[in-house]
Amino acid sequence: MARPRKNNADYFSHDSGMRNNRKIRVLRSKFGSDGYTVFCMTLELLTEADNFLIQIDEVEVEMIAADFGYTAVKLQEVWDEAKRLRLLQIDNNILTCQELNERLDPLLKERQRQREKSQRRWEKSGKTSEKINSTMVKPGSNPGKTIQSKVKESKGNNRKELLPENFQLFKAVVAHFDPKLYETNKAKWLDCYQKLLRIEKVSEHEILNIVKTFREDSFWQSNFQTLLKLRKKNNEGVKYIDVFKAKMNNSNKNGQSTIHEPNIGDVSAYTRESTNGDY
Structure with a gap:
């Protein structure tokens, strides 16, 4: 049985001086430690989410706020300010963080490299399996066309x-x-x-x-x-x-x-x- 494809991460890099980032300082000055706490917990939530994004609506915001220990109004206020500062991106009801994605991108590329390496190993041995990974090439087909x-x-x-x-x-x-x-x-x-x-x-x-x-x-x-x-x-x-x-x-x-x-x-x-x- 093929190993499930992992689309999230267990951790993200956190700079020791993140609290002194100019944009973070604006967030802290407006909301105090609550602004910094909500932002960091949002990064944690995105890191463990599939593809590092969250589809949000009114109900989802309420559930996340309850998880963080804040009201939905407070959570939305912090997110709106973080969006204005371009710390977070909210587009078509999808919450994500561009900088977090960039930091985790090397991890995704390494996983893809390992999948391709595994694929080449299977092809070389003459074995086939549609469940190896999403880029498996069928024997006898055009290798330029992946599944x-x-x-x-x-x-x-x-x-x-x-x-x-x-x-x-x-x-x-x-x-x-x-x-x-x-x-x-x-x-x-x-x-x-x-x-x-x-x-x-x-x-x-x-x-x-x-x-x-x-x-x-x-x-x-x-x-x-x-x-x-x-x-x-x-x-x-x-x-x-x-x-x-x-x-x-x-x-x-x-x-x-x-x-x-x-x-x-x-x-x-x-x-x-x-x-x-x-x-």
Whole structure:
């Protein structure tokens, strides 16, 4: 029997001077030690949650508040301030923490590396098992196509639909785009998402963070309209997934946003790309 795939963690790194972080100081000045306590317990909760995110609604907030020992009103106030300070992210009723995801990303990549290593070992021995992991390649099939989705016949008709059941954050990514564009190119979007994970070695959390950041940017929201753009190349021959990653890294290092600034030569490429609907 295959080992269950683990999508959370047992611990997260905690800086000794975290309480003196400038944003944390704002949280502490407004709510006292309660602000710091709620934030830290939220990080603990996210770390043990599947994919480091929590789907929240009114009832879930009340249950978490009871667990923390605060009122739902107090919890929501702290979360709202943490969101304003960009310590936490709440989008489409999904609570997550970008910095926590970045700290835990090496762990996810190492797990993926171990799964791929196990897969290669099984393939070399000639053994097969659909339950080894989500990226197992069937003998005799194209090794470039992994089992990241399966075909399931919908009830009530003969239409077949690709179900990304191994893509934990795929729906959250798609939610940032026009649903009509996704529905008309569903297979291509799924294939693109799979290749971003397998070929570009980008984690699901990285994809979600990039999509959310650039789709909310005033410049890029009109020039980045489908997921397919991430594997397209600009005039300099660089894939946009790498362009966006570099922009985000520069913004983080410099402390000043450079996300909205297009690369030299990019503007002329937008016109060409818009003709085939692959923004």
